[in-house]
Amino acid sequence: MEQEERDNVVPFAPKDEVEPIENIELVDTHTHLNDDKFADDVPDAVARARAAGVRRCINMGDTLASSKKAVELAHAYEGLFAGVGIHPEEARELTADDDAQLAAWAEDEKVVCIGEIGLDYYWVKDEPTRELQRKIFIHQLDLARQLHLPVCIHDRDAHADTLAILKKEGQGIPTVLHCYSGSVEMAREFLKLGCYLGTDGPLTFKNASKLLNVIRDMPLGRLLVETDAPYMAPVPMRGKRNEPAFVRFIAERVAELRSMTLADVARATTTNAEAIYPRLRRAEKR
Numbered sequence: 001m002e003q004e005e006r007d008n009v010v011p012f013a014p015k016d017e018v019e020p021i022e023n024i025e026l027v028d029t030h031t032h033l034n035d036d037k038f039a040d041d042v043p044d045a046v047a048r049a050r051a052a053g054v055r056r057c058i059n060m061g062d063t064l065a066s067s068k069k070a071v072e073l074a075h076a077y078e079g080l081f082a083g084v085g086i087h088p089e090e091a092r093e094l095t096a097d098d099d100a101q102l103a104a105w106a107e108d109e110k111v112v113c114i115g116e117i118g119l120d121y122y123w124v125k126d127e128p129t130r131e132l133q134r135k136i137f138i139h140q141l142d143l144a145r146q147l148h149l150p151v152c153i154h155d156r157d158a159h160a161d162t163l164a165i166l167k168k169e170g171q172g173i174p175t176v177l178h179c180y181s182g183s184v185e186m187a188r189e190f191l192k193l194g195c196y197l198g199t200d201g202p203l204t205f206k207n208a209s210k211l212l213n214v215i216r217d218m219p220l221g222r223l224l225v226e227t228d229a230p231y232m233a234p235v236p237m238r239g240k241r242n243e244p245a246f247v248r249f250i251a252e253r254v255a256e257l258r259s260m261t262l263a264d265v266a267r268a269t270t271t272n273a274e275a276i277y278p279r280l281r282r283a284e285k286r
Contacts, residue, residue, distance in 0.1 A: 024053035024266045026251055027273040027280065028244040030116070030152065030178050030198055030226035033080070034059045034069035037230040037241060046077050049244040053266070055079050056273070056280055057244045060116045060152060060178075062087030064101060074110035081280060082108075083115035083152050089123060091136040099143060106147040112277040114144040115152025116178055119165075122157040134161065138169050150174035150276055152198075159186050166193055174276050179228055180214065187214045191222055196276045198224040201232035201242065203253050215257050224276070225250045225269045 028049070033042050049057060059074070060083040061067025070082035084105045086094065105111050117140040119133050144151045151173055155162040159182045166175065170193070177190055180197040187197060197218060203211055215223070225247050227234075233242035234249040248262075255265045274281040 023263055024248070025270055026052075026054045026225065026247055026266050027270050028054050028057040028227050028229075028247040029176070029224045029273050029277070030060055030200070031057050031229045031244050032059060032062075032066075032231075033057065033073055033229070033244070034061070034066050035230055038243075042073065042077075045243045045245070046080070049247075050079070052245040052248050054244050054247055056081065058083055058112055058152075058277070058280075061085055062116060063090050064098065067102075067105065071105055071108060071111060074108075081110050081112045081277075083113045084111055085114045085117045085140055085152075086136060087116055088118050088120040088133040088137065088154060091129070091133045093132075094136060094139060102140075102143060103147060106149055109279055109282065111149075112279045113150040113152050113176070114140055114147070115150075115176070116154045117141075117151060118154035119158035119162050120154060120156045121161075134165065137165060141165070141169050141173060144173055150176065152176045152178050154178055156181065159183075163189055163193075166190075166195070176224060176276055178226065179232075181211065182214075183210060184213050184217050187218055191218060196222045196224055196272060198226045199254070200226045200228045200250055201234040201246075203250055204235035212257060215254060220258065220268050221272060223254070223269055224272055225254065225265075 033045060038045055056079045058081045059070040061070045067084035074080045074082040084102055118137055121130060124130055141151060153175060155177055175195045176198055177195050178198045179200050199215060202208055227242050227244055227247045229242035229244055231242055233240050234246055237246050251265045252262055255262045
């Protein structure tokens with residue numbers, strides 16, 4: 001369980017009066033219905049998401065096996081899409097066959113990005129493993145450039161190295177910083193590179209003061225909402241398994257912080273999702 005799962009939370013609740021669900025369309029830009037915790041109820045989770053106004057979801061891969069599952073789900077359910085890649089906690093030397101498999105999936109119009117990839121120094125403390133993470137991160141950035149796909153980045157306690165690598169190796173690659181957890185100042189540096197920032201459950205947590213300032217300060221045109229389900233369920237669903245339907249609570253929190261309506265946040269973040277992940281838009285028009 002993530003450290004955030006044990007944190008206390010603020011007594012935040014959605015507004016009593018919100019726009020009817022039929023007027024809201026949200027995109028959960030980062031979730032994991034391909035996780036084993038959804039093995040028995042993907043159809044129900046998808047149905048609940050649609051009922052909550054979440055029309056599209058991107059299931060991110062973290063291994064080749066979970067990437068394969070993400071692609072399979074994308075073809076099994078309307079509105080589901082996939083990211084394919086190797087998570088930093090799963091970092092290993094990639095073979096030519098691995099690259100070929102990722103490239104083959106990239107040809108699929110329902111695969112919207114290479115992800116999730118990046119760096120995680122929270123769990124990994126030894127320098128040799130961190131160096132391997134950096135090597136595989138750079139490798140997958142290069143692969144994304146060759147495949148003309150955006151990237152979705154996991155950056156935990158590795159902001160400086162992530163920024164440095166993106167400045168040197170990520171030029172020209174459309175980039176999302178998933179579950180952004182850095183400072184306002186660091187956010188501004190990523191935004192200068194053209195990055196989009198994803199926010200999820202921690203935005204509703206008691207210890208979210210730094211993140212609240214990021215969400216207030218950043219341009220709305222670079223913001224995405226996500227769940228990272230099944231992890232980090234937002235208030236008021238703390239203690240439950242997270243799922244895409246709960247992205248509505250993230251959007252409501254954004255609306256509150258920026259003095260906007262839920263409908264306006266939904267429109268803006270959906271437009272942003274389609275901008276950074278063009279295949280979301282193209283697939284919807286088919």
